Amino acid sequence: MSYLKSVYLAVKKVMKLIALVAVVVGTFSYAMFQGGFVSWFLFYAVTTIFVVMLLYIAIPLGALEVTRSFGQSAAVAGSKMTVTVTIKRKWPFPFLYLVVEDEMDEGLERQLDCSPKMIFYPTVKKELTFQYTIPSLKRGEYAFKGTRLETSDMFGLFQKQKYVAASEDLLVYPDYHHIERWSAYERHDTETRLSAADFVEDVTSVAGAREYVPGDKLTSIDWKVSARANKLMTKEFEEYIGQNFLMVLNERVADYQSDTLEAFEKGIELITSVVMYSHRRQLQYGLWSMGEHVTKFPLDAGADQQQRLVYHLAKVKATRTGDFEARFREESDQIPKGTSFILVTTELSDELLNRVKILLSRRVQVYVCLMVTKVDRDPWEKERFYELKRQGAVTYMISDGNLSDAISTNEGERYETIR
Incomplete structure (x- = not known):
């Protein structure tokens, strides 16, 4: 096919050149038979244009x-x-x-x-x-x-x-939201608002303090308690939570519509925000990214871990293929103890709901972030979302395409907003 096209283009150029020669010959014949200034002027003008075009054909564009x-x-x-x-x-x-x-x-x-x-x-x-x-x-x-x-x-x-x-x-x-404010809940008459920083603080609850022992992180020292006790005291965190974040990203989306893809992008931003926060606080964090393939970053800390995760989050793409539930079922038994498990997804299914219930029965602290661009969802999906809340998971519905409106239900009527 390409050979025929090249032949066609070559023939086309030859025909154009023949047409130009014919015009020059025609004007020369006209000048010879007609005579006079006008006819010869026309011939010389056409000849000049013809010579210029020949030069254009002969001279390449160059380097x-x-x-x-x-x-x-x-x-x-x-x-x-x-x-x-x-x-x-x-x-x-x-x-x-x-x-x-x-x-x-x-x-x-x-x-x-x-x-x-x-x-x-x-x-x-x-x-x-x-x-x-x-x-x-x-x-x-x-x-x-x-x-x-x-x-x-x-x-x-x-x-x-x-x-x-x-x-x-x-x-x-990916862009991210800097987490720095540590004030807890701001109570209102009709709703409870929670900042993005509070979302992370919520999973790093301090249970108490103990005497400092060599090897403890200096960032964990409770200076106020140390001043009262006249000796170094280290913060103790909830035993079931610890200082570890394991994030799971569901790369699969229901469709490639702009709203769905925007929700997926906001999920990437949320995970990046937690990664940047964890890095600043020198916490252990990891990521499981599941779509057509499973990419696992085990719990770790430091600049290398941050670079690996952010680099992966920059390149990851949403996909409509892949069995997320099956892959999640295979990997969920490997969740380390004392880890805060954060699931970021744009859809909820019955199988995913059952798997989260199993994790809750094993006393794993589960945070489910349902990324949406509008609150109006499929009734069955909303029911699954409420069921996760009733089973003990901390659920957040991030709507309007950004983290300023994250809505979580509590007892079906109360809402918590990440802002």
Whole structure:
């Protein structure tokens, strides 16, 4: 098929050239038979245009060097990025116009507020530059492929194209919400509000204090109690919770609609927020990411653990395939004791409900974060959500596409909001 296409293009060029020769021969014949200034002027004008077009056909675009600059190879979701494309020519090729188009992944191109294309008109400059802006980057891994250049003669009969490979990768890390406020519940008449920091503090409840022993973390020292007791005292946390977070991300989504994908992205933000908080507090944390495949990051702490998890969260994608419930059932028996288990999902199923019940019966502290973009859900899913609450799980429904409206039910009527 490609062979036939190349033959067709070659024949098309030959026919165009024959047509031009025919025009020149026709105007020469007209001048010879008609005579006079006008006919010969027409012939010389057409001949000049014909010679210019022959030169255009003969002279190639030449060697072009294309460079792309956007400041960094990694960025944070929501940030603005300006891309600068520079074309350098060894010698000024005479073109009537030059179209330059920067090619990239379709997912990144959809985020542009303008076309990554520029038209340059006749100039003697050896260096041409243009910019375009991505107003708000979305989390993910993207690639810039190369730059396509195109020009043609004044009649558009003959076109020249050149593709310059200039591949570069861009990794956009997920955004997160800084957790720093430690005030507990703010009681109101009709609802109880809980900040994102309180959500984490809720799973790090301090049970008491004991005398400091060598090897204890300095960050765990309770200075107020130490001052009263006149000796170093270390905070003791709830035995069933400890200082460990094990987060499970359900990569499977019901569909690829914008609302569902936005809910999935907010789930990534929530997990990233807990990762950043845990890193600052020097806590142990891990992640199980389950979709078509299972990616497990065991409990650990430190900068390396943070980098591994954030890098994975930047690249993970929602999928409609994969049996999350089956994979979760196989792995749930390996949950370490004394771990706060945080499940982040965009859907609830009966099998998932039964598995969480089993974990609760084993005295595992379970936190279920149902990521939604609107409170109106399927009645069966809402019933499963309420059932988890009745069984003893701490449930949060994060709605409106952001963490400022996280709603959790308590006894069917009371709501708790993460903000």
